[in-house]
């Protein structure tokens with residue numbers, strides 16, 4: 001009887017040892033994959049960002065810190081630090097790391113700034129901004145994406161990122177004006193409410209155009225006027241919505257935002 005009992009105890013101990021070993025190996029794998037991703041992240045900074053001219057130390061530090069793998073779909077985790085945009089569902093994408101760093105650097109952000117982002121998507125660009133400024137206000141037109149991004153940003157501790165579902169053509173008048181505005185989807189012209197909600201000396205980075213014919217523009221507000229610089233050809237998803245604005249533009253021939261622009265370069 002005692003022998004039997006001992007045998008059973010050994011069996012059960014053996015069972016728990018196996019379970020323990022499996023848990024330990026699972027944890028080990030998790031640790032390995034987390035540290036592998038961290039080293040891929042640093043490699044992305046060293047090989048994709050620095051050689052292409054990203055110099056702002058704060059931007060580089062944010063890019064080296066924010067875990068992009070948390071923002072890409074589970075099945076694409078292994079490609080988190082590839083040099084490309086990735087699908088995030090609903091025909092939308094998370095931008096290429098270089099483009100995120102480049103657009104962020106162009107804004108010359110200060111720790112005290114309040115920034116408006118149009119096109120939350122996965123929330124990755126939002127997290128990079130939230131590392132660098134006081135508050136980020138971000139608008140996403142696709143409700144499930146906005147909800148997921150909001151939950152993800154809270155889980156990662158970004159209490160200074162405020163997400164809302166809506167059409168970015170209207171900006172966010174209740175919390176305007178902003179020191180900087182970043183648009184990560186392409187309208188065919190700059191929505192006037194965005195230029196109105198930009199502070200004096202503020203900077204806006206925005207892709208403008210349709211289909212393959214898009215340019216990234218930097219707009220700077222100086223003495224109430226907008227100086228416009230075309231920076232490079234780009235390809236972003238189109239900015240949806242804007243119906244109210246299109247209707248108003250058709251009804252009244254008043255000058256559009258593009259008419260206010262002064263081309264510097």
Ligand code: SAH
Pocket residue numbers: 092093094095118119120121122123124125126139140141142145166167168169184185237238239240241242
């Ligand atoms: N910055 C994102 C990439 C976003 S892709 C990231 O880091 O993941 C562009 C996003 O703009 C898409 O999610 C799309 O749904 C959103 N979008 C398109 N039109 C919009 C509009 N009018 N207002 C707000 N968001 C819009």
